[in-house]
Amino acid sequence: NAGVTQTPKFQVLKTGQSMTLQCAQDMNHNSMYWYRQDPGMGLRLIYYSASEGTTDKGEVPNGYNVSRLNKREFSLRLESAAPSQTSVYFCASSSGGGSGNTIYFGEGSWLTVV
Amino acid sequence: SQQGEEDPQALSIQEGENATMNCSYKTSINNLQWYRQNSGRGLVHLILIRSNEREKHSGRLRVTLDTSKKSSSLLITASRAADTASYFCATGSVSGTYKYIFGTGTRLKVLA
Numbered sequence: 001n002a003g004v005t006q007t008p009k010f011q012v013l014k015t016g017q018s019m020t021l022q023c024a025q026d027m028n029h030n031s032m033y034w035y036r037q038d039p040g041m042g043l044r045l046i047y048y049s050a051s052e053g054t055t056d057k058g059e060v061p062n063g064y065n066v067s068r069l070n071k072r073e074f075s076l077r078l079e080s081a082a083p084s085q086t087s088v089y090f091c092a093s094s095s096g097g098g099s100g101n102t103i104y105f106g107e108g109s110w111l112t113v114v
Numbered sequence: 115s116q117q118g119e120e121d122p123q124a125l126s127i128q129e130g131e132n133a134t135m136n137c138s139y140k141t142s143i144n145n146l147q148w149y150r151q152n153s154g155r156g157l158v159h160l161i162l163i164r165s166n167e168r169e170k171h172s173g174r175l176r177v178t179l180d181t182s183k184k185s186s187s188l189l190i191t192a193s194r195a196a197d198t199a200s201y202f203c204a205t206g207s208v209s210g211t212y213k214y215i216f217g218t219g220t221r222l223k224v225l226a
Binding site: 004033035041042043044045048056058059090092094102103104105106107108 | 118120147149154155156157158159162202204213214215216217218219
């Protein structure tokens, strides 16, 4: 049982380049999330998908787009990377709804924009 | 701005001592969760407490929730060097628990 798998693990981009971070979960979860983590800032929610076919903005959505491809997959796209987007990105999933569910995280993707 | 704010930002204790960290939040919540992150890794769920609960235990962990003060505390008893990690609180909103907002975290170092 792989849980939440995200790729790539490491990536270096030049300013202005685009890229897509891929995420897949095998727990049949309804909800999926993308967070970024910067030193001293904790985790900030970029976008989330409450269920297949829906996506919503989180705290810091500017500069990003997402696609909930199917129930398993939720991708994050940087259309024109900027140095301010240098961060560690975490994909996560949960069964969603109800009165609280555990969030399961991937191992992170380290992105550097130069 | 962040929903949750942990306090202290960093904590250093000796092995065997208890560690207490606090989380404050701003809006009404449905539930609050605590997570642990080892350096360079993803976050791992520790414990969830619902808004109608005041205290919860799991092994060496004790979590309290005071909704009137909009705060929670995590107590780790008899700490071990392996407890060295960052600890985060996450809040689920009343309007729906799809969106979880994390705090800035407490970095705990347990000295052997």
